[in-house]
Amino acid sequence: MKIFQQNSEFDYSWEEVSTSNWRKYGPWNEKTPHVIAVDTLSRTIDPETGILRTERLITCKQSAPKWLNQFLGGQDTSLVYETSYVDAKEKKVTLCSMNMTWNDLLSVRETCTYQPSSSAPDARTAFNQRAEITALCGGWQKIKNSIEQFTVERFQQNAAKGREGFEMVLEMSRKVFAEQREMIRMQQESKILREARI
Amino acid sequence: MLPTTSHSAILIDDATALENTLAFNFIDMSASLAPECNEVKEKYDNCFLKWYSEKFLRGTATSDECEPLFKQYEQCLTKALRSRGIDNMIKEAREDNRENDAEHMRPKR
Numbered sequence: 001m002k003i004f005q006q007n008s009e010f011d012y013s014w015e016e017v018s019t020s021n022w023r024k025y026g027p028w029n030e031k032t033p034h035v036i037a038v039d040t041l042s043r044t045i046d047p048e049t050g051i052l053r054t055e056r057l058i059t060c061k062q063s064a065p066k067w068l069n070q071f072l073g074g075q076d077t078s079l080v081y082e083t084s085y086v087d088a089k090e091k092k093v094t095l096c097s098m099n100m101t102w103n104d105l106l107s108v109r110e111t112c113t114y115q116p117s118s119s120a121p122d123a124r125t126a127f128n129q130r131a132e133i134t135a136l137c138g139g140w141q142k143i144k145n146s147i148e149q150f151t152v153e154r155f156q157q158n159a160a161k162g163r164e165g166f167e168m169v170l171e172m173s174r175k176v177f178a179e180q181r182e183m184i185r186m187q188q189e190s191k192i193l194r195e196a197r198i
Numbered sequence: 199m200l201p202t203t204s205h206s207a208i209l210i211d212d213a214t215a216l217e218n219t220l221a222f223n224f225i226d227m228s229a230s231l232a233p234e235c236n237e238v239k240e241k242y243d244n245c246f247l248k249w250y251s252e253k254f255l256r257g258t259a260t261s262d263e264c265e266p267l268f269k270q271y272e273q274c275l276t277k278a279l280r281s282r283g284i285d286n287m288i289k290e291a292r293e294d295n296r297e298n299d300a301e302h303m304r305p306k307r
Contacts, residue, residue: 019251022243025228037231039239039275041288043246043268045259046303052254053303057279057288059231079284081291085302088255096298100287111298 002152004131006159009124012170014116017125018086018093020166020173021114025058028172031165034061034158036077052086058097068150075101091116106147107134108155127163131155232278235271242267 010017025035037059044053058080082097093114099106110131117124133151135144227243230236245264253259262268279285 015251015255018255019247022247022250023227027228036229038228039230039232039235040242040246040268040271041275042272043262045262049304051303052250053299055292057231057284079287081288081295083295083298083302086254088257094302096295096302098291098294100291103290 001132001134002148004129004133004152004155004159006129008127008163009117009119010114010127010167010170011124012174013123014091014114014121014125016170016174017114017127018091020169021084021093021095023173024162024166024169026169028169029165030168031161032158034063035059036061049087050089052084052088054084054086056082056084057100058082065150068147078102103136105135105137106151107132107136108151129159230275230278231282232275235274235278238267238271238274242271 012020023029025032025038035058037057039057039059041055041057042053043055045051046053060078060080062076062078078099078101080097081100082095084096085094086092095110095112097110099108108131110129112130113126113128115126115128116122117126131152133148133155135147135151137144137147227240227247230239242264245267249259249262249264276285279288
């Protein structure tokens, strides 16, 4: 098993981060073109805790190298199952994901959390990411090791791109939100002016 | 043509600008794996995002007002998942995920 872990911070409030998380893989993110679709399978609020639970199916375009593709059977897309838990009272988002494709061969399990940063709880958000990668196929340890090593490296690259892309989404969201607020303000003002004339 | 005051011109500009912003907002979500579900998915995603930021995060959500849109989207998606044989894979993943549910649905307070 190989473990990938990183902790970092975003210079945005928890509210902004947790909202933008829902459009992390939208067109505003130019860094993760390998994510081609995100579908919501279910969404419920726990009546006791108020936690919002969401199940999503993430479709990725596959780009494994030739040697690995031999094991994978040449499929061109891979599927990821993700559950997320949003606790608005505690201000915590937890995302758990696992691979649904090639899960006989490889297990990739990831947990991410977003929480207000302890240094600046109203302005910054702490991000914690941890993934466990295990090759499950029987046979040579050497092959298992190569598969795990390749996967953890690819994971690392995608994590870096994912972060960059999420920064783009956060920036756009803040901009569009400000524009919308301004637009609504202008509309209300012109309404007041119009009524004042009448 | 009726004479328009400079004021009503502003009103029209505002309305168009607002419409553009909303239309822009409309394309900020990701696609569905089933292209035939994209339209209803977009409607649902936008409804959800508004509800999430304006009500859920502020603790004022009493009900899920996007439920009717979700039902439509779900109906379309379920069909697509079944025809692609993905529904069984999801069932398996759900089973594998029970531990996560147990851990994160009942956090210690």
